[in-house]
Amino acid sequence: MVYIDKEACKGCGICISVCPKNILAFTKDLNQKGVPYPKMIDEDKCTLCENCMIYCPDFAVVVKKDDK
Amino acid sequence: MEKKINHPLQKYFRGPINYTTCPGCGNGIISQAILWAIEDLAMDFDKFAFVSGIGCSGWIPSPSYNTDVLHVTHGRSIAFATGLKLATPNIKVIVTAGDGDTSAIGGNHFIHACRRNIDLTMICVNNQIYGMTGGQVAPSTPYHSKTTTTPYGSIERPFDLSQVAISAGATMVARWTTFQARQLRKSIAKAILHNGFSFIEIISQCPVQYGKVIGKRNNAVDMLMDYKNRSINVRKAKKLSPDEVKDKIVVGEFIEDKQVPELTQEVKRLRKEAVSRCQK
Numbered sequence: 001m002v003y004i005d006k007e008a009c010k011g012c013g014i015c016i017s018v019c020p021k022n023i024l025a026f027t028k029d030l031n032q033k034g035v036p037y038p039k040m041i042d043e044d045k046c047t048l049c050e051n052c053m054i055y056c057p058d059f060a061v062v063v064k065k066d067d068k
Numbered sequence: 069m070e071k072k073i074n075h076p077l078q079k080y081f082r083g084p085i086n087y088t089t090c091p092g093c094g095n096g097i098i099s100q101a102i103l104w105a106i107e108d109l110a111m112d113f114d115k116f117a118f119v120s121g122i123g124c125s126g127w128i129p130s131p132s133y134n135t136d137v138l139h140v141t142h143g144r145s146i147a148f149a150t151g152l153k154l155a156t157p158n159i160k161v162i163v164t165a166g167d168g169d170t171s172a173i174g175g176n177h178f179i180h181a182c183r184r185n186i187d188l189t190m191i192c193v194n195n196q197i198y199g200m201t202g203g204q205v206a207p208s209t210p211y212h213s214k215t216t217t218t219p220y221g222s223i224e225r226p227f228d229l230s231q232v233a234i235s236a237g238a239t240m241v242a243r244w245t246t247f248q249a250r251q252l253r254k255s256i257a258k259a260i261l262h263n264g265f266s267f268i269e270i271i272s273q274c275p276v277q278y279g280k281v282i283g284k285r286n287n288a289v290d291m292l293m294d295y296k297n298r299s300i301n302v303r304k305a306k307k308l309s310p311d312e313v314k315d316k317i318v319v320g321e322f323i324e325d326k327q328v329p330e331l332t333q334e335v336k337r338l339r340k341e342a343v344s345r346c347q348k
Contacts, residue, residue, distance in 0.1 A: 003073040008085070012092030012275075017289040035091070054104065054249050057096025057288075059085040062073045 001066045002040050002052060008060035011035030015052035015061055021045045024052060077103045080113055082134045089124065092288025094246040094272030098193055099128045101249055102162070105256035116160050117152060121145035121174065123166035124200050124274075125193035143173030146181045149188050157332040160189070160260055167194040167208040171227045175207075182236035182265055186331040189259045190267045192229060195274035203277035213281050230322055233267040239328050240266035242321040245295035246273060255321060264330050271295060271317055 002024075009031060015038055016024045023045050026036040037060075040046070053063045075085060080103050089095045106113060118129035122142035130139040136159075140148045145165045153161045170178050170192045181188060197215060198204040204217040208229065212221040230243045240262045244252040252270060259266035273291035275284065284290045295317065302320035305313045 005072070010091035012288045014092060014097075014288055014292060017292065054100055054253075055097055055292075056100075057089065057093055058087055059075050059077065059096065059100070062075050064073060064076075 001043065001064060002046060003062040003064065004038055004040070005060045005062075006031045006037040007033075008058050009033075009035065009037040010058055011037060012057065013038070014055050014057065018051045018055045020049060020051065021047065077107065080106070080134055081132050083132070085132065087132075088127065090274075090276045091286070092273065092275040092291075093124070094195065094270070094274070095124060095128050095193065097246045097249050098125075098164075098191065098252070098270055098272060101252045102128070102164075102191065102256055104253045105260060108253070108257050109260060111160075111260075115158070116162060117156075118162050118164065119145045119149040119152065120164045121166065121169035122200075123168055123193075123198075124195070125164050125166035125169070128164045128193070129162075143169050143175075144177065145169055146174060146177040146188070146190070150177075150181060150184075150186055153186055153188060154332060154335060157187075157336070161187075162260070163188055163190045165190065165192055166199075167192065167196065167206055167229070168198055170194075171207040171229055171232070179232065179236040182233050182238040182267070184331045185237060185239055185264045185328050187263055188265055189256070189262075190265070191256070192267065192269045193272050194229060194269050195272045195278055196226075197274055197278040197281065199274045199277040203280065209281075215281055229269045230267070233269075234323055237265075237328075238267045239264035239323070239325040240321075241269075241323050242267075243269040243271070243317075244319050245271040245299050245317055247292050247295040247299065248319060251319075258321075258324075262324070263326070264328060271319075 023042045024038045027039045031037050050063045052061045113135050117136040119138045120126040130137045145163050149161045149163045196208050198206050205215045205222050207227045233241045242255045275288040279285045298317050299319045300316040305318045
């Protein structure tokens with residue numbers, strides 16, 4: 001699952017551009033810094049490739065396997 | 069309520085991770101690549117020491133990494149790192165320097181560290197401009213760039229830092245852009261294990277200062293995709309003519325030489341010889 005720390009996000013949009021499945025998108029609401037932050041649209045398509053995590057310059061995205 | 073999950077690299081930081089860089093800056097990607105490389109190697113983080121100079125790149129390890137960090141005067145990061153390495157040869161010293169640190173004010177330290185082949189890992193964040201001070205021309209700025217100090221275009225040709233390192237005698241040289249974060253991570257892991265001077269040049273995006281030079285202001289995504297389109301691996305580039313690779317960024321691991329003697333071991337050997345000669 002992809003966890004996004006919306007207060008750490010600076011809204012650069014890199015995670016959205018490097019997602020191979022294009023399942024991240026900006027939300028309409030803003031965080032405390034006043035920038036839109038990304039949100040997962042379709043979690044079922046996510047392959048946990050970790051691209052969004054390793055490209056995030058602000059350590060705001062964490063990809064973790066869910067232990068159910 | 070969303071669940072708060074700690075970042076897997078949180079253990080390498082003193083407090084909460086808080087990078088004060090501009091939105092979209094490549095520093096964070098490089099910081100992750102360094103820490104992931106250390107995580108992959110499963111090495112003790114206390115056995116590392118970071119030395120950083122002045123510039124945006126200086127804030128990658130300092131003050132947040134939970135190990136010894138030296139934040140030193142401009143351009144002298146290699147000089148400090150050389151002393152640190154010779155005094156404590158059993159720790160791994162990583163230098164994070166910018167292009168100004170490496171090629172401009174610290175150019176001499178850089179080429180001499182290459183020549184001496186001291187066991188340092190140098191990570192050069194090349195954003196092709198002086199970002200922190202307001203976008204002045206740097207020795208790595210491409211020809212004909214309109215910066216704040218060259219409003220009619222830069223008339224100087226840039227340094228090719230990796231080629232400088234190779235010709236000065238560095239024993240491991242690689243160049244990547246921030247788009248190749250995974251390859252970069254592997255290269256850094258290799259460089260940490262390499263016994264000798266290893267130089268990794270990273271072409272990094274500066275969307276605020278360099279972005280306005282190339283007309284992509286505050287657009288880190290476009291700059292990153294530009295790196296994706298323009299980078300070409302060194303193996304492929306060798307087969308092409310110089311004209312074809314003119315506008316490309318040649319990336320990859322250029323050389324790796326394990327035969328050259330390393331400075332700290334040479335100092336050790338010299339000491340032993342001198343002691344045995346005195347005892348005779």
